[in-house]
Amino acid sequence: MSDGGDLWAVVPAAGVGRRFGADIPKQYLPLAGRRVIDQSLAVLLAEPRLRGVVVALDPRDSFWPQSELADDPRVRRVAGGAERCHSVLNALEALAEMAGADDWVLVHDAARPCLRANDLARMIEILCDDPVGGILAVPVRDTMKQADDAGRIDATLARERLWHAFTPQMFRFGLLREAIAAALAAGVLVTDEAAAIERFGRAPRLVEGQADNIKITRPEDLPLAEFYLQQQGRIC
Ligand SMILES: Nc1ccn([C@@H]2O[C@H](COP(=O)(O)OP(=O)(O)OP(=O)(O)O)[C@@H](O)[C@H]2O)c(=O)n1
Numbered sequence: 001m002s003d004g005g006d007l008w009a010v011v012p013a014a015g016v017g018r019r020f021g022a023d024i025p026k027q028y029l030p031l032a033g034r035r036v037i038d039q040s041l042a043v044l045l046a047e048p049r050l051r052g053v054v055v056a057l058d059p060r061d062s063f064w065p066q067s068e069l070a071d072d073p074r075v076r077r078v079a080g081g082a083e084r085c086h087s088v089l090n091a092l093e094a095l096a097e098m099a100g101a102d103d104w105v106l107v108h109d110a111a112r113p114c115l116r117a118n119d120l121a122r123m124i125e126i127l128c129d130d131p132v133g134g135i136l137a138v139p140v141r142d143t144m145k146q147a148d149d150a151g152r153i154d155a156t157l158a159r160e161r162l163w164h165a166f167t168p169q170m171f172r173f174g175l176l177r178e179a180i181a182a183a184l185a186a187g188v189l190v191t192d193e194a195a196a197i198e199r200f201g202r203a204p205r206l207v208e209g210q211a212d213n214i215k216i217t218r219p220e221d222l223p224l225a226e227f228y229l230q231q232q233g234r235i236c
C-alpha cells in the first residue's frame, strides 16, 4: 500500500442462511459455475495488494474442504461466532499474529459474490490515504418510509442522505479490532464494521460502488446474482 502498510481481508462465512432456507448454508450454493464463497474469495485473491485472507467458518462446517481455494496458502480459517460481529472479531484476533496496527483490513461478506474487481481496486485507492477508512455503498433510489409498530407509515425520510451499506468495509487493523471489541463488550451487536467505528466518534467515508454487489439473503437473490455475474462475464 502507498503508506507502506499491508492489506488483509476478513471474510465472515460462518452463517447458516436461515432467511435463504436452503438445506446447506447459502455460501456453498452453486453460482455461475462455482460456489458463492469461491466467487467472493476469487475477487479478493485477484487483488495484487492483498497479503492474505482469514475466513471465519462455522466450527461444524463440513463444506469448506471442498472449496477450490481451501488450499490457497494465502487463506487461513478461523472459527466463527454466534453473530457476524463475533465471527469478524475472531478473524481479527487470528490476524493479530500477522497484521500490524496500521495495516489495512477489509471485511467482505462471503454472501456478496458479485463484488467487482474495479470497485474493490478503486475503494482501496480512495481509502488508503483516508484518516478513518470507509465502506462501499450505494445511494438509496426509492422513497424511504419509517414504519410505526402497527405497520403504518409514521415518517418519510430525506433519501438524499441515505445510502445502502455494502461490503467490503476497510479500516486500520488496530482501530477496527479495538472498535469491534468495545462494541461487543458494551453488548452492541453491530451489524457492520462501520457502526463500531462510528461508536468511536469517527466518520467512515462512503465510496460509491455498483448496485449489483448484492448480498445473497433470500432465494430470489441467487438468480439475480447469476444474472449479474453473467453480465460481468464471470460465468465459469
Ligand atoms: N454468525 C455469523 C453470521 C453470519 N456470518 C456471515 O456474515 C455474512 C452476512 O450475513 P448474513 O447474510 O446474515 O448470513 P446468514 O447469517 O447466514 O443469514 P441469516 O441471517 O439469514 O441466517 C455472511 O457471509 C455470513 O456467512 C458469519 O460469518 N457469522
Ligand SMILES: C[C@](O)(CO)[C@H](O)COP(=O)(O)O
Residues within 6 Å of the ligand: 084, 109, 164, 165, 166, 167, 191, 192, 193, 215
Ligand atoms: C455487513 C452488511 O452486509 C452490510 O449491509 C450487513 O449489515 C450484513 O447484515 P446481515 O444481517 O448479517 O446479513
